[in-house]
Amino acid sequence: MAVVVKLPTVLRPFAGGAEQVDVAAAGEPTVGAVFAELERKHPALRRRLTDEQGVLRRHVNVFLGDDNVRDLDGLETRLSDGAELLILPSVAGG
Amino acid sequence: MSEAVLLIGTKKGLWIGRSDAERRKWTLEGPQFEMQGVYSVGVDTRGERPRLFAGGTSEHWGPAVFHSDDLGRTWDEPPEGSIGFPKDAEASLERVWQIQPAPAEQPGVVYAGAQPSSLWKSTDGGVTFDLVRGLWDHPHRKDWGAGFGGQAIHTVLPHPTDPGKVSVAMSTGGVYRTDDGGETWEPANQGIKASFFPDPYPEFGQCVHKLASHPDVPERMFAQNHHGVYRSDDSGTIWKSIADGLPSDFGFPIVVHPHEPETVYVFPLIADGNRIPTDATCRVYRSRDAGSTWEPLTNGLPQVPSYAPVLRDALCTDQGSPGGIYLGTRDGCVYASADAGDTWTEVARHLPDVLTVRAAVI
Numbered sequence: 001m002a003v004v005v006k007l008p009t010v011l012r013p014f015a016g017g018a019e020q021v022d023v024a025a026a027g028e029p030t031v032g033a034v035f036a037e038l039e040r041k042h043p044a045l046r047r048r049l050t051d052e053q054g055v056l057r058r059h060v061n062v063f064l065g066d067d068n069v070r071d072l073d074g075l076e077t078r079l080s081d082g083a084e085l086l087i088l089p090s091v092a093g094g
Numbered sequence: 095m096s097e098a099v100l101l102i103g104t105k106k107g108l109w110i111g112r113s114d115a116e117r118r119k120w121t122l123e124g125p126q127f128e129m130q131g132v133y134s135v136g137v138d139t140r141g142e143r144p145r146l147f148a149g150g151t152s153e154h155w156g157p158a159v160f161h162s163d164d165l166g167r168t169w170d171e172p173p174e175g176s177i178g179f180p181k182d183a184e185a186s187l188e189r190v191w192q193i194q195p196a197p198a199e200q201p202g203v204v205y206a207g208a209q210p211s212s213l214w215k216s217t218d219g220g221v222t223f224d225l226v227r228g229l230w231d232h233p234h235r236k237d238w239g240a241g242f243g244g245q246a247i248h249t250v251l252p253h254p255t256d257p258g259k260v261s262v263a264m265s266t267g268g269v270y271r272t273d274d275g276g277e278t279w280e281p282a283n284q285g286i287k288a289s290f291f292p293d294p295y296p297e298f299g300q301c302v303h304k305l306a307s308h309p310d311v312p313e314r315m316f317a318q319n320h321h322g323v324y325r326s327d328d329s330g331t332i333w334k335s336i337a338d339g340l341p342s343d344f345g346f347p348i349v350v351h352p353h354e355p356e357t358v359y360v361f362p363l364i365a366d367g368n369r370i371p372t373d374a375t376c377r378v379y380r381s382r383d384a385g386s387t388w389e390p391l392t393n394g395l396p397q398v399p400s401y402a403p404v405l406r407d408a409l410c411t412d413q414g415s416p417g418g419i420y421l422g423t424r425d426g427c428v429y430a431s432a433d434a435g436d437t438w439t440e441v442a443r444h445l446p447d448v449l450t451v452r453a454a455v456i
Binding site: 010011043044047048049051052053055057059060089090092094 | 105152153154155156158171173174175178179180181184185186187
């Protein structure tokens with residue numbers, strides 16, 4: 001199955017300029033598993049989303065539809081075939 | 095034809111000043127790394143061509159260390175990242191506070207100091223860094239505190255001739271030193287006051303803001319403390335106050351002249367509870383006798399009331415001849431002196447808060 005990860009402009013340089021990355025994954029993958037696959041394809045992109053312990057960075061929001069995955073099961077949130085993950089920076093930075 | 099480069103790390107990106115070997119007139123380029131707090135910059139002049147470093151932190155996307163081999167026109171980082179805690183350390187990098195190339199006799203070695211308090215060593219010229227486990231596993235680590243800026247190793251002083259010897263300083267925690275290449279570390283804070291503890295002279299826990307020494311006299315060290323300016327003549331074993339003659343013993347940076355081991359510079363602020371320049375005047379204080387006497391330097395610095403502090407890494411020297419000295423303020427001004435601080439030239443104004451400056455003549 002495949003999941004689409006949509007990127008904000010500021011992160012596209014870390015994915016070769018792409019607006020979105022198609023990630024193939026087995027079964028019903030979690031958001032974390034999709035990110036792990038993302039790391040294989042674009043390691044510099046994954047580092048911007050999660051820290052070295054695999055924790056989603058505080059001011060990074062990942063939406064599945066209208067839902068912030070933090071309000072679902074976080075990185076354990078299960079995804080179905082064709083799901084779209086939208087990554088957006090939260091309001092931060094001073 | 096030599097040229098001079100001045101890296102200016104600010105709260106919102108990096109600017110680069112460029113000049114010739116005279117260092118009297120500067121042009122400014124930037125910003126790069128927009129929306130990143132560039133807390134650490136470095137210039138490695140040891141190799142065939144100089145390598146620049148920038149350690150940025152994005153509030154969104156985290157910290158990263160970049161290097162440039164074309165004097166800051168383009169920047170690289172390895173795909174897997176330059177620096178990050180191993181899983182078993184159970185920690186995440188928050189910020190890189192210091193990037194310090196080792197002496198020329200240790201080619202390829204570059205140290206980094208980071209938050210949470212950790213020392214890192216690169217042996218590939220600063221492309222990738224490994225955690226120095228001896229200090230990370232130190233039994234004191236659980237008792238190191240965090241100042242307002244966070245708990246960080248902000249100063250790394252490699253010994254100029256003995257690769258086994260390194261001193262570091264952290265806020266809070268104080269000075270630690272190794273003489274076996276980083277395997278074992280001991281605190282070196284005797285005589286440095288920690289006014290925020292019931293026992294003001296603890297073994298460790300001091301809030302040392304910056305440490306400096308001259309490579310010709312490595313056993314003599316200078317420290318600007320969270321109240322207190324000190325000198326040690328025995329590599330940090332005993333510290334004695336050299337604050338007499340200064341308008342205040344509070345401040346953040348301290349640097350030594352590149353060619354005069356007796357000449358040292360500080361930027362006094364009124365006090366812990368009032369962190370603006372003394373007499374609302376932008377003044378660098380210089381001692382030419384290792385801290386026995388001090389004189390204010392103002393020629394070319396603002397002659398109007400000035401309330402902007404200078405942060406711990408925003409005072410630096412270059413290795414040019416005569417030696418240059420540079421100052422960056424929290425109101426975004428940068429000044430350069432090519433005559434040991436006697437006169438100053440404005441390099442930039444109205445930048446974001448200046449966090450760090452580093453310069454070199456190449």
